[in-house]
Amino acid sequence: SKITSEPIKLMAVDSGHGGNARDWDGRWNHVQKFLERPGPFTHPDFEPSTESLHFLLETCKILVIGAGGLGCELLKNLALTGFRQIHVIDMDTIDVSNLNRQFLFRSKDVGRPKADVAADFINRRIPGCNVVPYFKKIQDFDESFYRQFHIIVCGLDSIIARRWMNGMLMSLLIYEDGVLDPSSIIPLIDGGTEGFKGNARVILPGMTACIDCTLELYPPQINFPMCTIASMPRLPEHCIEYVRVLQWPKEKPFGDVPLDGDNPEHIKWVFQKSQERASEFNITGVTYRLTQGVVKRIIPAVASTNAVIAAACATEVFKIASSAYVPLNNYLVFNDVDGLYTYTFEAERKENCTACSQVPQDLKFAPSATLQDILEYLTENASLQMKSPAITATIDGKNRTLYLQTVASIEERTRPNLCKTLKELGLTDGQELAVADVTTPQTMLFKLHFTS
């Protein structure tokens, strides 16, 4: 059934959108007012036009990354605003615990891919909308895929994935004689939530602060130190981690299978063992719910925070697609633990940002330093925070892998290199090292400078 949008009956006399039989009278009335009327707060480049609606409805291509808490809200908002060419990527399937906020899913959908079900729901509910789903990882696509979109919106729950996406858009930028070609810029709108807090930001790759420019804004992930887990637990969480990290791999209670947070038998086992461990140390507070939360690394989520952040993001998509208003510049923080609080500021670009500054990154080490030293620097340095870097270099004209963690056989073969000094490995002053890592789709180049 068709729904009138306001208590006051509005007739759609003004510029019916014509042409499309799916659009009943007045369907896009509300949007048209923003696109076709001049105003005092519009973007300086804005020109009222009846063409803009057509662009919005038929041409503008949006990519939504994530079809979870934020993703469902984003898809709904974008589809209702009028965007029709929407693509969505999500690598997960639906879990029963998603149903209390990911409202495009019902209990009959449990087990199915989120992207597929979300697209189905939106396409059926909003006539004319054409959401295309991909049950894949973002890393499964290359530049040719991403290049087709006008705007990309992220509703991710992982910093690594964000950085990868960030890096991908940087790699699409075209510089001619050092000048950035604006047509190669794809705006990235990034939303994130955690409980009652959230943020939304607008990133214009190559122009404004990117994800890596502001890496310190992301809170450190909570990982308990091993000595606490192994010998000095104090909190119920420590006991659960002990069972998860040490006891499970040792005792293999269900055979040689990884611990599955969604398997109640697994959780029950972890819960019982955690209780035993806790009673050894007189620690109280181990519950089934806490056990599941720790094993699945669950961060409590609230429907309304996702709604707020997704709304802010969708508003920005609309602003950028229509030039109707000046986009957010460039970071919004939201918190509704106590009252309602928002804070908007302009995050600054980092001069030597590893992702967007184009400044060659330097590595300064003594020739007597070891490869291990370089590895530690790459993972522990606050601006790099790599996860498992793979290092290659051209030595004596040949491309050699110095160390790579992600393939077991290569890891074993290159492990002895870690203790060797840079001199022993045949590296020279001024040499380039190529580093690959999950945090970036492109290999990063470093210049090695020997210190005395």
Add this chain to the structure above:
Amino acid sequence: IDAQLWGDHGQEALENAHVCLINATATGTEILKNLVLPGIGAFTIVDGHKVTGEDNRAQAATELLQELNSDVSGNFVEESPDKLLDNDPEFFHRFSLVIGVQLIESTCLRLAGVLWNAGVPFLVCKTYGLVGYMRLAVKEHTVVESHPDNALEDLRLDQPFAELKNHIQSYDLDNMDKKDHSHTPWIIVVAKYLEKWYNEHNYQLPKNYKEKEAFRQLIREGILKNENGVAEDEENFEEAIKNVNTALNPTKIPSTVQDILNAEGWKNITAQTPAFWVMARAVKEFVENEGEGKLPVRGTIPDMIADSEKFINLQNVYREKAMQDASVVSKHVESLLQSVGKVCVYKSKKKCKNAAFLRVVRCRSLADECSVELVNKDEITSCMDNPDSEMVLYLMLRSVDRFFQQHSRYPGVYNYQVEEDIGKLKLCVNSLLQEYGLNVNVKDDYIHEFCRYGANAIKMITHQFVPFNNTFIYNAMSQTSATFQL
């Protein structure tokens, strides 16, 4: 899992709530969606509007919302709020909260009056173009467990209770082996060095930056050294040094709680006194007697470097004291209730631990906000010192209401009206400012912008019911917001 955020009490309260939504617009249904998903007990939609064709908007919305959570009970009334106010105003008394969306001013004020007298919280929501508006009107909203984000710990280091004193005394830092020394909780470390400090400083706490720095140095010197005189790696001592700033804050009752304990209106407990105020009175009696001027001990300590035994033992000292204090408060509650002839099976223990987090929010009535005598002139004029403050959006919304009153429509609905309506809206703005004696300047840009919107809304933010006090404005153009007390 999400109940972890608001706890079992919160979830229970949510499940017992019955919310009424007036007008199932995009904004209204969005709000309700965010209440239905986490599991509100029941909702009722009041809406007299028809969806094109035969369906009623209230019914259609109710059915779709029901799908989201089968545990929620959904109802609808195909009636305009004005009709209900005419025929059966007491209809609204049954709700825990009424949310009014896109109400015209006259209906809004009528409803506000009824709800204020019935003590039912009223949340008014409007979306207009890229502007969002929320107004909460409730005489008194009490919060027992406010879950503040970064509350300071309640460690009592400046006034240790007897059991804590004894426990601290059981440690002899100067004669411990290295392992024990490095795994002593920082709270003990600070307490021990505080004793040293007291001896040399006439029993005065380190007060200013200079003294705190000297105190930190005192602790630093206590770090064990190896045979070459180099300081060992003692993380617990580093923690102690880092926490000096906050650990030595004098224990005192937060002013928000003081206000609650001293509230005039509830000095005399009767059989009708709400539970919150009985609790507040009981806490007050505790503070004046057993507590010796202090609140019940909270009982939690942050995690810190320590071996399991030392940490658990210290934690238990605080926990047991907290339970003791909570029992005493419970007894006060019981005797207060007995004195007015009530017997209560009361979950007071858990609530006592959070005495420092008791909050009361009192919002002014809409009637007061709109009255010429009581309008908050100061708030409005001082905010308008910045002519682009979100306050101008509030004034525009009020002016638009006035426009509707005069012309029975909103400004700029049709393209041909926009030009003329700018002038008409400006007249409304001026008459509003004049009526309330507001000497502020509303830029023409905003008048133009509001005519541009033509009363349509691009769907925006929706919020869970949060006790902000009392007006919230969201500006999607700049992605900024502000809260005003009007």
